[in-house]
Amino acid sequence: MDATKISLVRTTFKAVAAVDDGPERLARSFYAILFSHYPATREFFPAAMDVQRDRLLKAIGYVVENLEDAERILPFLAQLGRDHRKYGITDEHYIAVGNALITALEDFAGNELWTDEVDLAWREAIALIASVMMEAANAESGPPTRVGRVVEHKQILRDVAVVRLQLDRPMQYGAGQYVSVSVPGRPRMWRYLSPSIPSNGEGQIEFHVRRVAGGWVSPAMVGQTRLGDEWLISSPLGALGVDRSRNRDQLMIASGTGIAPLRAQVMEMAMRGNNPRVHLFVGGVYPCDLYDLETLWQLARTNPWLTVIPVSEEDTNPWWHLDPTPVAPPGMHERLTGKLGAVVAAFGAWEDRDIQIVGSPSMVQATKYRLQAKGTPVENIRHDPLL
Template sequence: MDSRTVALIRTTFKAVAAEEGGPERLARSFYAILFSEYPQVRDFFPAAMDSQRDRLVKAIGYALDRLEEPNKLLPFLAQLGRDHRKYGVQAEHYVAVATSLKTAMRRFAGTEMWTDEVERAWDEGLTVISETMMGAAEKEVTPAVWSGRVLENRLVLRNLAIVRLQLDQPMQYAAGQYMSVQIPSRPRMWRYLSPAVPANANGEIEFHVRGVLGGWVSPAIVGQTQVGDQWLIGSPLGGLGVPRNTKRKMLMVGCGTGIAPLRAQLMQMALRRTNPKVHLFVGGHHPCDLYDLETLSKLAMANRWLTVTPVSESDENPWWHYEAGEVERIWPGLEPRMTGQIGKVVASYGPWADRDVQIVGSPSMVQTTKFRLMASGTQTKNIRHDPLF
């Protein structure tokens, strides 16, 4: 696509999204058109559509921001295409989605903004997206979905569980990637989780899950998962990871269960002969949120290239986390725990100009940490994180 086409697509989308309630109105209109004109696709979606609508607009915005960066956009779309095989999506479904989205955009843009040139631009953009996704799906030879049997659901905090599964067949994924999962009690509600261990020939996989207050899926995973439950797992997604022969030092920042994909990468790196220096900051609201320090201690003790600094916003644990006579443990190989907001703590160390940076956590944590690092002198091009939707 040329720059004119990209500009027309972005301008119309941002104009619609900038209106009061624009993103939500656009998403509601899109799904209303899609389900009324193509009722056969309704079964692909969950009964409750609130989070689905929010993710739609964020995903569109993410793709549009990268229209002029095909080296970033096309691999992302290809991964989405492979992942969408789990729904049984066919070519006609992509046509239905593209037509419905364009109709919704035209409705909100109005006749003055929606010119013939704008329509042609959207046709071209949607064609690139759908053809890339369909092409990747057609070429893929791996399963559309894996099945995993729960081996263990271990509660490590009141609202945080470590779940181990045995896949029906091994899955090849890069340490640092994430994937969609569906649990038996929440059909058609796929949620993204990052494995906390590298891929292995035994087909064993581990997820760290925090129950989000008011969420549909994560509280059910934490509180209701039973040994023997069968999960469905989609194709791996994401671009985090440390190239085998890189010489660039690394800065990793993870908060809460965001430690999972970073931990998986460190485990994978520990199997290599040589590695660049890595400084990992692992954070949480309270000291008890730093639930995986034992594993990180073992990794740091065995690998001199790894430095781990725990960070918590508070020095005290919450009222519900009480253990008689509890004394904060000093873990060998780890730096002393620091107190403060993790982004501020990391940025206080300097610009990290010699580092490639990975940030994993909630969208707000990722954005805040990224902005603080940029303000301290870290170049944006050296900072990586997964899409925030």
């Protein structure tokens, strides 16, 4: 796409975003049009559409913001195409989705904003998106999902569980990527989870899951999972990981179960003989939220390139957590107290590092802003757009 068309697409989408409740209204309108004009597509989606609408908006926003960056956007769209195989989507469904999105955008924008030039620009953008996704999906010959049988379920906090599964066939993924997961009892409800261990030839995989208040799927994963349950797992997504071609030291920042993809990366690095320096900040509200600290300390003890810095907002645990707070072993960094982003930024701008941030959207943005205010180049900071 040329710069003029990209600008028209971006301006239109920003106009939608500028309206109160605009993106949410656009998403609701899109799905209403899609299900009305193409009723067969309804079976691909769950009854509760809140999460699905949120994902749609995040994906569109990310694509619109990066249309001119082929090196970033094409792999992202290819991953989405492979992931969407789990729904049983065909080329005809992509056409239906594109038509519904155009109609929803035109209805929202109105005649004054939706000119012939804007219409043409959006149709070209959607054609590009659909073609890349379809090509990637159609190039895959294997099954769209793998089956993982639960072999261990350990609830380590009231709202956090570690779940280990045995896949029916090994799956290759990069340490730092994430996958779509569906569990029994929640059909057609897919949730993104990051494996907490590197890919291996035995087909073993592990997830750290936090129960989200009011959520549909995470409470079932944390509180209702049983040994032998079979989870469906889709193709890997995301681009987090250590880019060794840049030959730069690393800063990794995680809160809560966001430690999973960074833990997998550190474990994979520990299998190599030569690694960059890594400072890993792991945070939580209470000291008990740093549930994986013993594992991280063990990795740091045997890998001198790794420094683990624990951070909690509170200095003591809540009344209901009775286990003692782990004490930092000799040579390990003591736990610090404060907001994670503020603590990391207090160390400096980290301008010589490649930086990965994983956690809730609010934590990621707050930490990113703190670092930028300190002078960190924004191009050094990475986080997944859909998480």
